[in-house]
Amino acid sequence: MERKSASGKPQVSLLYDRKVRSIAIQTLLCVVILFLVYAAATNAVDNLARAKIASGFGFWNNIAGFDISQTLIEYSSSASTYGQAFWVGLWNTLLVGAIGIVGATVIGFIVGIARLSRNLLVRRAASGYVEIVRNIPLLLQLLFWYNAVLKALPEMSNSLVVVGAYLNNRGLFLPKPAFGDGIGQVLIALAVGIAAAIAWRWFANRRQAATGKRPPVLLVTLVLVFGPAILAFMIMNVQVHFDLPQSGRFNIRGGLEVLPEFAALTFGLVIYTAAFIAEAVRAGISSVSRGQTEAALALGLRPRFILRLVVVPQAMRVIIPPLTNQYLNLVKNSTLAVAIGYPDLVQVFTGTVLNLTGQAVEVVAITMAVYLTISLTTSLLMNWYNARIALVER
Amino acid sequence: MKRAVTTFVLAAMVGLGAAVGASVASAQTLNTVKTRGILNCGSNGTLAGFGLPDAQGNWTGLDADFCRALAAAIFDDPNKVKFVPLTAKDRFTALQSGDVDVLSRNTTWTASRDSSLGLNFGAVTYYDGQGFMVRKALKLNSALELNDAAICVQQGTTTELNLADYFRANKMKLKTVTFASANEALRAYDTGRCDAYTTDASALYAERMRLAKSDDHIVLPEIISKEPLGPAVRQGDDQWFDIVRWTHYAMLTAEELSITKANVDEQLKSTFPDVKRLLGTEGNYGEQFGLTKDWAYRIIKHVGNYAEVFEKNVGQGSPMKIDRGANALWTTKGGLQYAPPIR
Ligand SMILES: N[C@@H](CCC(=O)N[C@@H](CS)C(=O)NCC(=O)O)C(=O)O
Numbered sequence: 001m002e003r004k005s006a007s008g009k010p011q012v013s014l015l016y017d018r019k020v021r022s023i024a025i026q027t028l029l030c031v032v033i034l035f036l037v038y039a040a041a042t043n044a045v046d047n048l049a050r051a052k053i054a055s056g057f058g059f060w061n062n063i064a065g066f067d068i069s070q071t072l073i074e075y076s077s078s079a080s081t082y083g084q085a086f087w088v089g090l091w092n093t094l095l096v097g098a099i100g101i102v103g104a105t106v107i108g109f110i111v112g113i114a115r116l117s118r119n120l121l122v123r124r125a126a127s128g129y130v131e132i133v134r135n136i137p138l139l140l141q142l143l144f145w146y147n148a149v150l151k152a153l154p155e156m157s158n159s160l161v162v163v164g165a166y167l168n169n170r171g172l173f174l175p176k177p178a179f180g181d182g183i184g185q186v187l188i189a190l191a192v193g194i195a196a197a198i199a200w201r202w203f204a205n206r207r208q209a210a211t212g213k214r215p216p217v218l219l220v221t222l223v224l225v226f227g228p229a230i231l232a233f234m235i236m237n238v239q240v241h242f243d244l245p246q247s248g249r250f251n252i253r254g255g256l257e258v259l260p261e262f263a264a265l266t267f268g269l270v271i272y273t274a275a276f277i278a279e280a281v282r283a284g285i286s287s288v289s290r291g292q293t294e295a296a297l298a299l300g301l302r303p304r305f306i307l308r309l310v311v312v313p314q315a316m317r318v319i320i321p322p323l324t325n326q327y328l329n330l331v332k333n334s335t336l337a338v339a340i341g342y343p344d345l346v347q348v349f350t351g352t353v354l355n356l357t358g359q360a361v362e363v364v365a366i367t368m369a370v371y372l373t374i375s376l377t378t379s380l381l382m383n384w385y386n387a388r389i390a391l392v393e394r
Numbered sequence: 395m396k397r398a399v400t401t402f403v404l405a406a407m408v409g410l411g412a413a414v415g416a417s418v419a420s421a422q423t424l425n426t427v428k429t430r431g432i433l434n435c436g437s438n439g440t441l442a443g444f445g446l447p448d449a450q451g452n453w454t455g456l457d458a459d460f461c462r463a464l465a466a467a468i469f470d471d472p473n474k475v476k477f478v479p480l481t482a483k484d485r486f487t488a489l490q491s492g493d494v495d496v497l498s499r500n501t502t503w504t505a506s507r508d509s510s511l512g513l514n515f516g517a518v519t520y521y522d523g524q525g526f527m528v529r530k531a532l533k534l535n536s537a538l539e540l541n542d543a544a545i546c547v548q549q550g551t552t553t554e555l556n557l558a559d560y561f562r563a564n565k566m567k568l569k570t571v572t573f574a575s576a577n578e579a580l581r582a583y584d585t586g587r588c589d590a591y592t593t594d595a596s597a598l599y600a601e602r603m604r605l606a607k608s609d610d611h612i613v614l615p616e617i618i619s620k621e622p623l624g625p626a627v628r629q630g631d632d633q634w635f636d637i638v639r640w641t642h643y644a645m646l647t648a649e650e651l652s653i654t655k656a657n658v659d660e661q662l663k664s665t666f667p668d669v670k671r672l673l674g675t676e677g678n679y680g681e682q683f684g685l686t687k688d689w690a691y692r693i694i695k696h697v698g699n700y701a702e703v704f705e706k707n708v709g710q711g712s713p714m715k716i717d718r719g720a721n722a723l724w725t726t727k728g729g730l731q732y733a734p735p736i737r
Contacts, residue, residue, distance in 0.1 A: 355550035358511035
């Protein structure tokens with residue numbers, strides 16, 4: 001006889017309850033995994049101690065003692081710690097990652113669209129680029145760019161000088177602007193301006209949806225973004241002073257320095273990743289059925305607007321997932337920096353710091369955690385964006 | 395790419411070895427090597443005079459010959475060595491993880507490597523010091539004129555640290571450009587990315603020969619550091635440590651007693667007590683190390699004494715023509731090479 005509970009569901013033993021069972025199994029699994037991790041960790045500590053290899057994170061606060069060519073934050077070989085060296089490396093990685101992603105996206109979209117151009121020459125040039133770049137190992141490309149850049153640039157003594165900027169095989173040295181008091185207010189004004197511009201866009205979209213007429217956007221945006229900032233700049237009377245690069249006996253000192261290693265790495269990554277992004281873009285656009293374009297034409301939209309308003313938004317759904325992959329690849333590929341002497345996280349931390357401290361387990365674990373975090377954050381952002389632009393099915 | 399991958403693989407091996415409990419610092423290195431039938435020797439791979447495979451793939455150099463001597467003592471066969479090329483930055487991880495039995499790769503003996511890295515340095519096979527190479531056209535006479543210079547250096551080396559120290563101590567400014575391999579560092583120097591290239595003085599002479607126009611470059615007189623180079627092993631295996639250190643001492647003792655590759659068979663008949671103890675015709679010193687009585691005979695017969703190895707690889711018999719200098723025997727020339735007595 002089957003007893004019925006109050007809710008009317010058949011009453012089964014807890015052992016057979018699906019929900020209870022799955023919770024129990026999952027808890028068990030978690031405990032087992034946690035135990036394995038714990039056992040592995042303690043075992044590692046024991047074995048390292050037996051091998052007389054230092055372990056733990058005490059090294060983090062020891063003085064590093066080595067120099068780094070590009071430091072976005074305060075760092076000196078004599079006073080900074082391994083921990084600070086880690087941050088220097090991380091910032092360098094993030095810098096290449098950020099600039100690389102922006103550059104690769106812009107070039108990738110242009111090339112991807114060019115591959116579908118009606119102009120034969122443009123189409124051929126774009127597909128030639130994609131085929132060549134995709135089929136040569138990235139490491140070779142980086143070495144090529146690095147050595148090509150270095151060979152092509154003039155020696156120190158024959159530096160190219162243009163309005164206070166120097167270019168030679170030691171890098172590009174630009175006058176570095178330094179701002180006096182009041183720059184804070186200018187930045188605030190800029191932020192307010194940007195917010196206002198976004199609000200105006202939103203308003204314009206609503207207005208267009210309601211009335212069919214679109215208020216001017218580009219001009220208003222420009223005025224809103226820069227107007228307040230320029231006004232604040234003049235009212236606060238901000239002093240601008242330029243730190244000019246100075247030619248020394250061996251090198252250029254001062255100014256804003258762009259190292260050849262940085263340039264080659266970023267350029268190489270942009271060129272390489274853009275080829276893959278171009279393919280994703282082409283696939284995305286091709287996936288939008290011709291009927292959409294024809295319908296838009298029939299409505300009297302101009303070709304420029306068809307691409308922007310009809311095709312690209314639909315193509316984005318297809319483009320975003322592979323695009324995310326390419327962003328992740330770019331960041332991971334930036335670790336090839338070691339080959340051309342750019343001090344990214346892997347070069348500084350998994351290279352020099354690991355070697356000096358000998359603490360492979362800790363250093364590699366930290367590095368992996370960092371890349372995992374960067375990758376997960378990137379995917380998270382992209383997934384959020386993807387969800388936002390996904391077509392709402394009705 | 396390959397380099398980045400090796401770092402991770404090696405590190406993972408240390409991690410796994412450490413985590414799973416495979417005892418990486420086994421006290422049984424000699425037995426492991428014997429059962430394996432071959433010695434795994436971590437060496438340089440790109441440094442003439444120390445560790446460099448020739449066109450036929452035969453490794454040459456002081457460090458390579460040291461491993462041959464070790465193999466000769468163990469197997470009576472100097473060819474039972476598998477050479478593993480290692481970059482400066484991967485070398486310690488390779489040793490810690492058990493990938494190689496001994497690290498014979500122009501490696502400087504320092505306090506931290508001896509302690510927190512879990513290594514032991516068997517002996518000093520070459521006393522070196524760090525120097526600078528610059529273009530002649532710069533017309534420099536001293537490293538002290540390098541204020542503000544860009545300097546190419548290989549990472550994971552004592553060189554990297556000495557460089558920062560030297561410039562700081564002399565209140566000079568420095569732009570270091572760091573590379574993972576000597577090849578890349580040297581190429582960057584050659585293309586003009588740096589004003590100077592710095593490393594151990596011995597290596598400077600070897601690397602200079604690889605430059606496009608080697609005559610356009612000079613080595614500055616300053617030696618800014620002490621670089622005692624020698625073979626390293628893992629801590630925790632005293633027997634293996636002793637074997638490595640006494641392999642070097644056997645070669646020194648042979649030089650001291652004028653026993654060479656050529657005359658060692660004849661010397662077996664010697665009645666001179668020091669010679670008899672070295673060659674094993676009296677006493678059983680080799681057996682106490684876990685080797686055979688004739689361990690030193692094997693080393694000399696197959697590889698030669700220290701002077702022979704030195705002259706062939708870096709001395710007068712080589713293109714580098716480095717003087718014995720500090721590496722001369724203490725007993726005859728007042729140098730630093732000195733072997734404790736075999737008795
Ligand atoms: N003796 C120093 C430096 C050793 C070192 O690695 N020197 C470099 C510069 S010559 C080298 O041998 N590089 C060759 C390579 O990695 O291929 C140390 O032990 O840290």
